[in-house]
Amino acid sequence: MSHGEGRLPRALKECGALQFGDFVLASGAGSEYYIDIKKASTDPAVLRIIAENMAVRMEEDGIRPDRLAGVVLGSVPLAAALSLETGIPYVMVRKEKKDHGTGKLIEGDLREGETVLVIEDVVTSAGSSISAIGTLRKAGANVTDIISVIDREAGGREALADIGVILHPLITASFILGRGR
Numbered sequence: 001m002s003h004g005e006g007r008l009p010r011a012l013k014e015c016g017a018l019q020f021g022d023f024v025l026a027s028g029a030g031s032e033y034y035i036d037i038k039k040a041s042t043d044p045a046v047l048r049i050i051a052e053n054m055a056v057r058m059e060e061d062g063i064r065p066d067r068l069a070g071v072v073l074g075s076v077p078l079a080a081a082l083s084l085e086t087g088i089p090y091v092m093v094r095k096e097k098k099d100h101g102t103g104k105l106i107e108g109d110l111r112e113g114e115t116v117l118v119i120e121d122v123v124t125s126a127g128s129s130i131s132a133i134g135t136l137r138k139a140g141a142n143v144t145d146i147i148s149v150i151d152r153e154a155g156g157r158e159a160l161a162d163i164g165v166i167l168h169p170l171i172t173a174s175f176i177l178g179r180g181r
Helices: 007-014 037-039 044-060 076-086 126-138 154-160
Strands: 020-025 030-035 067-071 090-093 115-124 142-151 166-172
Touching: 007 020, 007 044, 007 166, 030 154, 037 044, 037 076, 037 115, 037 142, 044 142, 044 166, 067 076, 067 126, 076 090, 076 115, 090 115, 090 126, 115 126, 115 154, 126 142, 126 154, 142 154, 154 166
Parallel strands: 067 090, 067 115, 115 142, 142 166
Antiparallel strands: 020 030
């Protein structure tokens, strides 16, 4: 996590995305910190730092996908920024079909057999990531890796490993809380 350890945590704190206190997460669990990645991803300077860090992580870890995928809504700006940084096209994965328009779960061009890197903001239990990966695999994509800004270290890495996917976080909860990496 060489690159995420400096500018990124500082940028998340400075834009107000990283907050400490008593919070209830979407899962219902309590937490001593909260990361509002939407606040970070709507700040162009922080979004650029995230994209740069993700591009470096891809290079360091030898990840060379044909396509990126952002899960609607929170991860789409991250996937778009990383697409601009790397030149790799992206798709958007919906959680559920819309009853208007094309009714697609995947927006954008995806060809069967392509390797897709899933982009996430925060991974906790990885439930939404696993659902998106299922959608992508059903469409014929090869998904073996996911990059997230934060790994809350709450079982997501293990749940992803169970379906053959490696989590590559920029920052872990332990690091944010000053308890190591």
